[in-house]
Amino acid sequence: MQDPTTDEAIFPFDNSYALLPERFFARLPPTPVSEPSLIRLNESLALVLGLNPERLSAPEGIEVLAGNRVPQGAEPLAMAYAGFQFGSWVPQLGDGRAILLGELIDCEGVRRDVQLKGSGRTPFSRGGDGRAAVGPVLREYIISEAMAALGIPTTRSLAAVATGERIRRETDLPGAVLTRVAQSHIRVGTFQFFAGRRDEAGIRVLADHVIARHYPEASDSDNPILALLGAVIERQAELVARWQLVGFIHGVMNTDNMSIAGETIDYGPCAFMDSYHPDTVYSSIDHRGRYAYGNQPSIAQWNLAGLANALLPLIADDQDTAVELATEMIQSFRTRFEHYYRTGLQPKLGLAEARDGDRELAQDLLKRMAENGADFTLTFRRLSDLVDESLRNDERVSGLFEDPAAFDEWAIRWRRRLGIERRPAAELQRDMRSVNPAFIPRNHRVEEAIKAAVERSDLEPFEQLIEVLATPYEDQPPHEDYAEPPRPDQIVRETFCGT
Ligand code: AMP
Ligand code: MG
Numbered sequence: 001m002q003d004p005t006t007d008e009a010i011f012p013f014d015n016s017y018a019l020l021p022e023r024f025f026a027r028l029p030p031t032p033v034s035e036p037s038l039i040r041l042n043e044s045l046a047l048v049l050g051l052n053p054e055r056l057s058a059p060e061g062i063e064v065l066a067g068n069r070v071p072q073g074a075e076p077l078a079m080a081y082a083g084f085q086f087g088s089w090v091p092q093l094g095d096g097r098a099i100l101l102g103e104l105i106d107c108e109g110v111r112r113d114v115q116l117k118g119s120g121r122t123p124f125s126r127g128g129d130g131r132a133a134v135g136p137v138l139r140e141y142i143i144s145e146a147m148a149a150l151g152i153p154t155t156r157s158l159a160a161v162a163t164g165e166r167i168r169r170e171t172d173l174p175g176a177v178l179t180r181v182a183q184s185h186i187r188v189g190t191f192q193f194f195a196g197r198r199d200e201a202g203i204r205v206l207a208d209h210v211i212a213r214h215y216p217e218a219s220d221s222d223n224p225i226l227a228l229l230g231a232v233i234e235r236q237a238e239l240v241a242r243w244q245l246v247g248f249i250h251g252v253m254n255t256d257n258m259s260i261a262g263e264t265i266d267y268g269p270c271a272f273m274d275s276y277h278p279d280t281v282y283s284s285i286d287h288r289g290r291y292a293y294g295n296q297p298s299i300a301q302w303n304l305a306g307l308a309n310a311l312l313p314l315i316a317d318d319q320d321t322a323v324e325l326a327t328e329m330i331q332s333f334r335t336r337f338e339h340y341y342r343t344g345l346q347p348k349l350g351l352a353e354a355r356d357g358d359r360e361l362a363q364d365l366l367k368r369m370a371e372n373g374a375d376f377t378l379t380f381r382r383l384s385d386l387v388d389e390s391l392r393n394d395e396r397v398s399g400l401f402e403d404p405a406a407f408d409e410w411a412i413r414w415r416r417r418l419g420i421e422r423r424p425a426a427e428l429q430r431d432m433r434s435v436n437p438a439f440i441p442r443n444h445r446v447e448e449a450i451k452a453a454v455e456r457s458d459l460e461p462f463e464q465l466i467e468v469l470a471t472p473y474e475d476q477p478p479h480e481d482y483a484e485p486p487r488p489d490q491i492v493r494e495t496f497c498g499t
Contacts, residue, residue, distance in 0.1 A: 010055055010064055011114060013073035013102035016213065017184070020205060025077040030067025030099045030177075031120025031130065035164025038062050039134070039176065039459065040141065040466075042158050049106045049158070049181065056159065065179050066161045067099065067119040074101040078122035082196050083189030083256025084306060086290060091196045093189060093256050094124030097131060100185060111213060113185050114158070118177040131167045134160075135450045136497070137176040138462055140267040142449065144180075146441040146469040147264055152242045153235075154264040155182040174454060183263055186210060188307045189256030195310035203314060214261045225314040226325055233304050233333050235262025240300045241340030244293070245348065246440065247273035247376040251283040252497060253291050253299045255306050268497035272440040274485045276369040276376040282443070282495040297341075301333040347435045348380050349414065350387060350428050352421055361417060365410055372401035375485045377440050384432035386411070387418065387425045437472040438483045441465070443492035445482060 017024070043053040055061050063069040070076055078095035085093075098117045106112050117140075118132025137160050147154040163175040186206070194202035211218045211228055221227035239262050243250065250257070250270050257266040269283035278294030286292070291299060308315075308326040316322040345362050346354060369379055382397045394411060398404035418428070449465045452458040468482045476482070486492070 009072040011071050012104050014105055015075050015102045018075035018077060025079050026123045027077045028122060029070050029076045030116050032068040033066050033163035033165055036062050036066030036068060037162045039160040039162050045156050045158050065159045066177055067116050076101055078124055079185055080193050081187050081189040081256050082193040083254050085254040095122055096125040096128050113182045115180045115185060116177050117180050129167060131175050133167055133173040134176040134454050137178045138450050138453055139446060140178055142446055142465060143267050143270060143441050149470050149472050150246055150437055153239055153262055155180050183261040186260040187256050188258040188303050191307055191310040192255060200313050210260055225311055229308055229311055229329050232260055234336055236300050236304060237333055237336035238340045240296050241337055241344055243296060244341055245344040249282060249293045251291055255303045258303050269495040271443050271495050273376050275373040284494045284496050297337050304333060305330050350418055350432045368406045368410055372403055372406050374400045380436040381438050384429055384436050387428045434473055438475060439468055439472040441469055444486040444490040447492055
């Protein structure tokens, strides 16, 4: 049903994907739910998008966010895509439980998709019910908003709505719909969908759309398609470096979960590491550790090679030349990643200039952290406070190490290196704090918030957690306990995608 009640649209849609050829998607509206109620509206995001929070949280707005009413200007559709899941080719995936309502231009001039996730079955649902449970919806809400507050490119969460319906998983669970906002929902797997069908015209149309929408500078290149590939590689190299620097583990880096725009997308069994170890895996379905923390850069490169492969026919007429150009481009991922990782790690250690030996110094700290089960986030955060020598509080950091001497030995060399730069302690501390967050969405806190919401309909822990995570780089004395790692009995060892 179109919205006839007011002149002004609740979403000022300006759609471009819906203008692409019909084989790119299936047109259908979301499936209504029985009793929608608002769990949370992200008011500050609504304002950035130029939307009216009051209207969105009024009954009419909630109906839209639940998928019960198709708002004016929407052209609802489910996008087609394919993908490599855990290395295996799946020629058709697509939005099996999501509907793109439309696109709008936000207050900063950026085009953004508005999508409902958990909005019912589509032609791409295969055996699924098209629905999402409250737990995973709140998880995505919390973690995506935490990522945004950390300054890491990500899809955003505009709203979570309870459906009033139960869905069948291992047990019966309450259902919910998430309104997700992204620069676009185009994935590496979207290109692979057309490549898998040898639909060169489709790849061309998609590439032109992506260049115009996300990488306009590529159109000035002699070889725009190769420039597009390079630009996507660049954004992913930076994105994955940013993940590594905060200890984020995506968990399901399938090519259908890798955004062409370089945003973190599809929060499933993702998690932030507590104690540091490169082999860390949380996902219950990642038995071999394919998507372990330390593998994320290589997997990103592997996924991008998949994108390159899909683009090959357009890179050059002669396929040997195309392969040569694409291979060289894919190989550049490592250097680009290393650049972002290194230049991100330097300031975490308080180093303004790059010098010989810095890399070894950083690697040595990480090695000692891994050997001693040191908490990733707190080690760096508290390191920021050691630069004020008058406080003499080294044990705040060394106490995070099983063998405190492992840190103390390293700290001698670190201080010697810091001394070369002679930066005033206050300035150094301020700069280090601005890159070493105090607050990350720790698994035990996320689980606690979800449990309270699902089992006791208590949204207080969820609201509180969101508030704390909104300013991750600032000390929040009343909420210091949110910075703490889990006690042994609170450790969450496994996370689930909950689909
Ligand atoms: P994900 O694991 O969420 O990245 O999803 C992988 C694929 O499975 C995508 O094509 C999803 O649309 C589809 N999918 C996931 N959960 C459901 C569900 N409950 N119903 C229908 N399709 C689903
Ligand atoms: Mg996905």
